[in-house]
Amino acid sequence: MKNSCTDIFRTLLGLVAALTYASFAWGYSFITNDSGQALSWPAGSITMHIMVDNTTALSDGTTRATSIQAAMLAWNAQIGSVQFSPLIAAAGSGTDKNNANELFFSAAPYDYGWDNNTLAITTIWYSGTQMKENDMIFNTAYTWDSYRGAQHANNVIDIHRIALHELGHVLGLDHPDDHGQSVTAIMNSTVSDIDSLQADDIAGAQSLYGLPNSPPAMVGQPANQSVYAGQSAQFSASATGHPAPTYNWQRLPTGGGSWANLGESVNYSGTATATLSVGGTVLAASGDQFRCVASNGSGSATSNAATLTVIASTLPSFTTQPAGQTVTEGQPVTFTATATGVPPPTYQWKKGGVPSLARPAAA
């Protein structure tokens, strides 16, 4: 297999030669410890010391260092609980088991040596299920460039896609094709024309580190509401974002003032939820505006303002009173009553003080 990728898995006890893997619905697979548990980094930053050339421009305008850096940022955009923190340092050689993650070129990587087909290796020191140190070593025997698309001839290797692949190992992903999976993935064991992270790669990394953080974005806006005095009104908003945003409703009083956060009170409830209820409406509140601010650690978003209109209500009064009726026994009889009011009244007939048939209108 030409240009295959070889990876060295180390424990503090020595080389792990054979590992057992479970099957997953997705093609991705994990690097595991002796007990078959997936390895991963704790939440936070993974500092990566990039010790490669940062002066010579490659085909896509990057350098070896900035092309690798861009690969780290590509992974960062897809995952949540950890982020690569690239540090571009002077070109040089790393040191095995020094508690620093180092990326460099070498003609003789530590005590392993290159075989003819190996482009790069990632060493993985871990303890328990936690990654401790990953060094990424590129083979000086190849010609390295940075470009997208189909692989170039004559073994000119795109450092960007190799870095994407090796960084997947740093995160804890293994080769899906080494575990009976047939998927499109940068994590497959052989370099190909695939030059970017694929859905399977991303799903694997997100299963370890969750979704990337994203600021709230309003997807549901509150609508203007008209209610009769004394009735309650509801305003609703919704926002996307990760982690899920929290909500806070604000009010701008009619006639002036400024936007202010609402707290729970007799008249306002749900002030920290997606739906605000305004109770006990009075005419003086007509024209009040409400808006919702959605927030998470990545930012906030403010909804459009919605206006509350309160319509004066009047008690029902009868304009037509039922009149006494005389009919022959067994014949139907009709009583008529009409009332006005705001909002329009409903009717309830009673017989001898006992509720009788409800009628929508009596006209």
Ligand SMILES: [Zn+2]
């Ligand atoms: Zn690999």
